[in-house]
Amino acid sequence: MQGGSGQNSGSIDKTRVLDVKPLRTLEPVFPNSGQATSFDGACPTGFYSFFPFGASQGPQASPPRVPMPTPLRSFRSSDTGEAEFPGASNGENTDSHAAPNKSKSSKKKPKISQDLQVDVSSLLGIGKNEREDGNRELVILLLMTFDGLRRRISQLEDSKELTLGLSKRADMRAGNILMSAGIRTNMRKRIGAVPGVEIGDIFFFRLELCIVGLHSQSMGGIDYTNMGAKNESDPVALAIVSSGKYNDNTEESDILIYSGQGGDKGDDQKLERGNLALDRSLRQKNDVRVIRGMKDQMSSTSKVYIYDGLYKIQDSWVEKGKSGGGVFKYKLVRVPGQPRAFAAWKSIERWKAGIASRTGLILADLSSGAEKIPVSLVNDVDDEKAPGYFTYLHSLRYSKSFIVSNPYDCCNCQKDCIPGDLNCSCIRRNEGDFPYTGNGILVSRKKLVHECGPSCQCFPNCKKRVSQTGLKYRMEVFKTKDRGWGLRTLDPIRAGTFICEYAGEVIDRAKVSWNGNNDEYVFDTTRIYHPFKWNYEPKLFEEAGLNDSSEDYNIPSPLIISAKNVGNVARFMNHSCSPNVFWQPVSYEENSQTVVHISFFALRHIPPLTELTYDYGITRSDSTVSQSTPRWKKKCLCGSSKCRGSFG
DNA sequence: GGAACCTCAAAGAA
């Protein structure tokens, strides 16, 4: 039964591998797709301008690739037959084969690290200098690379295509692949700020902190070093992660009471290691980076970490702990003059709880109940009272003529669609991949993501209906300083999270008047979009044996949506040349017709109060647009270092 | 749905 699509997916994989250019293609710089060549932007550098692209040519062109000893991914197709890896015995218990290092190296530790055959770190532009000292682009690149790997591993684990007999820890495996390949930065230990990491940045895994060099202990709460202290033999504290475990909270968000480490069995904590470092830093008065961890309100199981900037240790004492032993306490006070981070979160909590009022609040719910959670309208910049009139609609309005494809077979899954179950027609339609991870995070970009719809047999809470559940995060429409109204989030958002769809009326191309600003509030998939890679380096995935579903960058499905008269929050999202949101066509069946929607997903982690932006693309200057109308452009005010100057 | 417990872990320091 799995035969058909199993083979199918196998062949898809092959094309994909072939499709992966041996060189880091630097898409934006040297466009290699038809779509990209028509891009006429002046400075299409995207994130990766720092790549020494000459270097990317070298390492792979010449040395023939030695195949991975045992690619993790080798079992993907092995359950439909061992053709690909005759050596692998049958699918079921992959464990003994999946960890080849287990038998080779010491008995206890099944080492999962991969020795990558190709120096992927240099493909990513990470040389010795970058490993030592970071910069903003590198930090963003690394975080995105990490999460792309993590999502892919998670996806494979969910569909049982990847098991190592270990607990499901995609974060650790992704981290391990990067760390062992030297794909990391800021390894040089330093007191104070870390280049490329900004106050307010958020993280969802401890390993992310390691990779960007903010806090190098993978678990330990106190990062310290022996270098840099006045007295050479003494350690100094560099960074702490306050996990909330020890009741570190105080009422004032600029003060942190931090507990020392050790002594959990009722013993007294000792003045050694991290505790000693904190003690010495108290005397030396050096800056200590503080990362505050707290529960992620969206998923009770996971945690969010926020970098709250520099603190100084002001005091320390010993208290009796819960289990009777002495516990060191350290009082940390935030260095003044830094941007608000943790404190801002606290304020948001109070607004959301209705304890404190929001300055400039005009409307508590712009959607008038159309969304399940309120969308506030705020202006603390000037006295404009509201954006132009429109009707709030949470989804698409379309007429019959725009429905392109025919209805398809809905799946017959009981309750939930199970990742890896190729009997599910909706999964088959996604080339055998379950497009989302268990907690509803998009794994990679596709031409089209197929979701289950109302006629599918699975329950409405099936994990393949991510984009049909409306807003989940608190959003705020707000007046920007110079770009009219904008949209921002009040909640932290993880990379890959569905944010909202572009709601409005599906319209005919002829109805769009292209002169003047009449196409404001129009979304058009046929514009020319700045190509970008979300899961950056296909080579890395391939090397790690993960067969990256090399992402589709050519997104078809011509669709024009006008949100001028009716629409949702998406109509307020502004353009940016280095955006934090991207769009993705998603289809599902409604009223016996397949309808394509445009869904927005978080490109990277987005801290609260950050404006949400996506790339508007460029109007195609082809025959469908009247030649008499001059193409207009708007001056871009996105303020990004990669700004292309204009858009539209 | 969520607290309370259990378990296997990775990286750096020693």
Next chain:
DNA sequence: CTTCTTTGAGGTTC
């Protein structure tokens, strides 16, 4: 090179 230290995050149970 090994051992030790740390506690994160997923799983299970009630």
